[in-house]
Amino acid sequence: MNIFLNLSTHKAGRLKWAILLAAFILPGFCQAQTATDAAPIVDHIAICVHDLKKSTAFYTEVMHLQKVPNPFADTLHQWYSLGNHVKLHAIQGNCSYKHDITEHLCFAVGSVKEFAKRLDELHIPYGNWKGDSKEPTLRPDGVLQLYFQDPDGYWIEINSPAKGK
Structure with missing residues (x-):
């Protein structure tokens, strides 16, 4: 305690004390400003599925998504x-709504044509926005x-970047 009293009684000591306080207070203040002023980031997207096993097979085998730990530790999620710390959360339930192509998940791939070959091998129908079969846009x-649907009718877009970009 004597050390702190001695620091505050001398001019140089007060300066050191002020610097010490600033070193602990300012980072928290700056971080709080950043946290409140920053736009929120996506954590996860939740979808309702009828059959979790069927959806799991689709998302791991067709889409090659990696499973991550289930915080619920149950068989319904x-x-x-x-990627980039964003997750897809599939929840088994009584899903009773029709999906429109305007509401879709989009994944970028290196080659739409190569991905289409995989869909052909797996007998998964796909097409373009207008609904033309096997025709990318x-x-x-x-x-x-190109667009196709998962087992629950959710629309998925696969795209590849423009050449030279």
């Missing part, structure tokens, strides 16, 4: 990594895209 910006 499955979590998958979507070429956007005006050069991105190639």
Whole structure:
């Protein structure tokens, strides 16, 4: 306790004390400002599925998503990594709504054509936004895209970047 009293009684000591306080207080203040001013980031996207085993097979075998630990430790939930700390959370339940193509998950791949070959091998129908079977869409910006549905009817877009980008 004497050390702190001695620091505060001398001019140089007060300066050291102020620097010490600033070193502990300012980082927390700056971090709090960043946390409250920053836009929220996506943690996970939850979907309702009828058959969790069927969905798990689809997302691991077709989409090659990696399963991540299930915080519920039960048989009604499955979590998958979507990259960058974002997860897909599949919840088994009584899902009773129809899915529209305008509501879709989009995944980027190196080659839409190679991914389409895998869908063909697995007999999974796919097409473009208009619904033309096996026909990808070429956007005006050069991105190639195709659409298909998971076992519960959720629409999935697969796209690959424009050449040269």
